[in-house]
Amino acid sequence: EAQVTQNPRYLITVTGKKLTVTCSQNMNHEYMSWYRQDPGLGLRQIYYSMNVEVTDKGDVPEGYKVSRKEKRNFPLILESPSPNQTSLYFCASSLAGVKGYTFGSGTRLTVV
Amino acid sequence: SQQGEEDPQALSIQEGENATMNCSYKTSINNLQWYRQNSGRGLVHLILIRSNEREKHSGRLRVTLDTSKKSSSLLITASRAADTASYFCATDEGGNTPLVFGKGTRLSVIA
Numbered sequence: 001e002a003q004v005t006q007n008p009r010y011l012i013t014v015t016g017k018k019l020t021v022t023c024s025q026n027m028n029h030e031y032m033s034w035y036r037q038d039p040g041l042g043l044r045q046i047y048y049s050m051n052v053e054v055t056d057k058g059d060v061p062e063g064y065k066v067s068r069k070e071k072r073n074f075p076l077i078l079e080s081p082s083p084n085q086t087s088l089y090f091c092a093s094s095l096a097g098v099k100g101y102t103f104g105s106g107t108r109l110t111v112v
Numbered sequence: 113s114q115q116g117e118e119d120p121q122a123l124s125i126q127e128g129e130n131a132t133m134n135c136s137y138k139t140s141i142n143n144l145q146w147y148r149q150n151s152g153r154g155l156v157h158l159i160l161i162r163s164n165e166r167e168k169h170s171g172r173l174r175v176t177l178d179t180s181k182k183s184s185s186l187l188i189t190a191s192r193a194a195d196t197a198s199y200f201c202a203t204d205e206g207g208n209t210p211l212v213f214g215k216g217t218r219l220s221v222i223a
Binding site for chain 1: 156200211212213215216
């Protein structure tokens with residue numbers, strides 16, 4: 001089944017403890033992107049990637065890192081999480097030029 | 113940067129009625145898309161309309177695009193309780209520009 005898989009679905013962590021949220025797609029998509037969704041603010045883009053080894057900042061990149069070493073994987077790294085990074089995170093992917101995104105099921109992160 | 117702005121923020125209708133949601137955006141676009149999100153879940157792509165198209169249909173969905181007014185509308189006909197969700201428009205400016213989402217319209221369809 002064509003899908004974007006995020007893990008974990010839920011995560012509670014403490015301030016400052018490094019964490020990684022994984023994202024993997026099996027559709028050979030070039031584009032991948034991370035969004036965070038907060039009440040009243042909608043979806044805001046954190047980072048995106050046009051292809052392997054090509055990443056760019058979105059609207060809210062501070063406090064996050066990404067890498068794109070393989071086409072299928074696009075992990076989101078929080079080196080030192082803070083409570084203001086408590087949010088619902090989504091990974092998405094699409095074919096180049098088509099732009100209909102396929103979304104993962106989301107990761108609900110709580111930083112205490 | 114938030115590109116699309118949906119209107120209204122929330123909409124409540126009876127089952128069987130039509131639901132219309134609007135989206136306005138600021139800059140020139142290549143494509144405009146609509147997505148649905150059930151509570152707390154991932155977004156699902158509904159329909160894409162290109163900047164040179166004016167109207168598109170998919171089942172009970174009808175999307176219009178007016179590039180002169182920088183606006184789009186999503187019409188859901190004969191709504192069902194299962195249509196209850198948030199609906200987002202998203203735009204891109206072509207080339208390698210990313211997809212930018214609005215804040216969404218929360219639709220409630222009452223049985």
